[in-house]
Amino acid sequence: MQIEKLQNILEAILISAEKPLSIEKLLGFFQPEDLVNRNDVKKALFDLQQRFTTHGFELIETASGFRFQTKEEYKQWVTQHWDEKPAKYSRALLETLALIVYRQPITRAEIEDIRGVAVSSHIIKTLQERDWIRIVGHKEVPGRPSLLGTTRQFLDYFNLKSLDEMPSLSEIQDIDKLYPELDLKIQEELANEDSDEIESENGTDDVNTMDDSQNEEADDKHQSKQD
Amino acid sequence: MQIEKLQNILEAILISAEKPLSIEKLLGFFQPEDLVNRNDVKKALFDLQQRFTTHGFELIETASGFRFQTKEEYKQWVTQHWDEKPAKYSRALLETLALIVYRQPITRAEIEDIRGVAVSSHIIKTLQERDWIRIVGHKEVPGRPSLLGTTRQFLDYFNLKSLDEMPSLSEIQDIDKLYPELDLKIQEELANEDSDEIESENGTDDVNTMDDSQNEEADDKHQSKQD
């Protein structure tokens, strides 16, 4: 058999193999009429190793035989096959975070009081591990509960210089108008112009409608990110 | 990024991928700081395809993207990895699939109409489980039967980029065009009195004569086609 053909056959066998293959095992792939001997295989494997030195993967020899593997230097890209999609935070977590942002320093009991439901330790732990909140002190009431506040990392993540740049409550009421562009400067301007309207809107029955449209918009955004 | 490095990274990504990857998906493996754009990827993939033409495996493009696979000419060796023989598909399944491929969107009743027999639910289920076909809609007739069509996975499985690459269907000949010719022939034959033998063979009425003379013509035609 021609050396080029033998090389290609060995390549095809090895690239589709699930385990390393020894020279003996490789020889087992050939029939007597293929006229392939141990030395031929050995030589072809050696040539193959040379052939792949400049590639993104290489032919290496381990204790149990030869196998192709991706090169170490490209692992940062290859590993991304197995990257998990980032999870989404729960509504409860976001509400807790929002309260810590706008009402800091705040105790867990106060958060629970406002939200009307218990705040799980898991949520607080997640936010702390993310370095977005931390305990900034203790309230001098029975039990001396921790007071929670946001961190520098929180501001960095959202590209804020300070919490001042967070939209004010009145601006939040008008959030529909501000999106899709989350430009704080635009928000400020709009808030100033439309502040009258905001208040009047606030009193209407449109709450649900507003909610839905926001959710929808949020979903759209999420999808477009996934695409 | 240097073209050689990009090629190697793409090689490493594709050789370790479990599914074909589109250019968009491949782009997703890079960070902004990698400075890789769509055109770079496209060009690198093209070069890679060239690079592997002389190898035991190749980089091909199918409907969902690019993938490495062993070349067909080495299958007799590669197949020996596995004890089991690759699945064979029944004629009934293949004919049903062929109708869905060429006549999509098509209902089950329409398939049955052309094949002249009932289509077993088992076949439809198998095709769906293989992800080769799917319900693409419903026909607006009583009962709103499902309309079946092929999937991208079907194209991937058969190494196709699009349905255009399927072999074309054979032509249908028009029986009506046969008439003038047929009449002429019969008259000729009658004039030549060549039909004696045939008549005596069957010893019966005109109908059979006609049938047989047609047979002869058919044979002639067939031969001339073979010539």
Add this chain to the structure above:
Amino acid sequence: MSNQDTNQELQKRQTTPSQGELPFAIVHGEEISAPPEDLYIPPDALEVFLETFEGPLDLLLYLIRRQNLDILDIPIADITAQYMDYVEMMRNINLDLAAEYLVMAAMLAEIKSRMLLPRHEEIEDEDDPRAELVRRLQEYERFKKAATDIDELPRKGRDNFDTSVEVIRAPKIKPEPHVDLRDILLAFQDILKQVDMQKHHEIEREEISIRERMTHVLSKLDGDNFVEFQDLFTLKEGRLGVVVTLMAVLELLKLKVIDMVQAEAFAPIYLKPVSGLDEYQDEP
């Protein structure tokens, strides 16, 4: 059921041919009492053989192709007779005969009888009685061919195989969920709505800057350090900044989160978190 029975059955049928039918078993003027040549096979094998047909169209195509006949010009009487023989065979060996075969038998008989009628050559538009059958046969044959073509396409797992290589991976990093600033705003807006409905104005408009400064002040007081009141102020921030800090300190005092200590009049004022009080009690 034996071959013999089958033959008898066939014979019986052939002795009573319907009008105008050309009995297939009368060839060269002689009665043939045996089934067609290629049916001389054991019943078991016959069953397998018959089952290979994908239906009446497939069987008809087989009969036509076997004799090299032109599909456009089928000798309908011959083919009908042959077809009926096969159907009869299937029945005789108790093969589960699909209804489609009988429907086709009826169709063939109908075509045959129409073929028997004298043809009026003056009527130009007269259809060949076989036209519909021929159309269906051709249509079926195309897809029969297409099925073969598909089967011949190189395919994954039979002709081409996936690659499988060892992968050198980087340590796995679980990505943190992404949050839009907007998500927080929406969450807070929801809270406001809920609160509006329940307790009125528990959360009032409030300058967030004071809230932030409270955190800031607290973080400066964090740990073991006493902080001098004046150190909390940054003059660069101007009057507004100073006022905000002062309000933050007052708010914290009100909340009893921090405590203010002054040893004597005009001495420096120190601030400390309430939580640290016990530890520093003995200090000046």
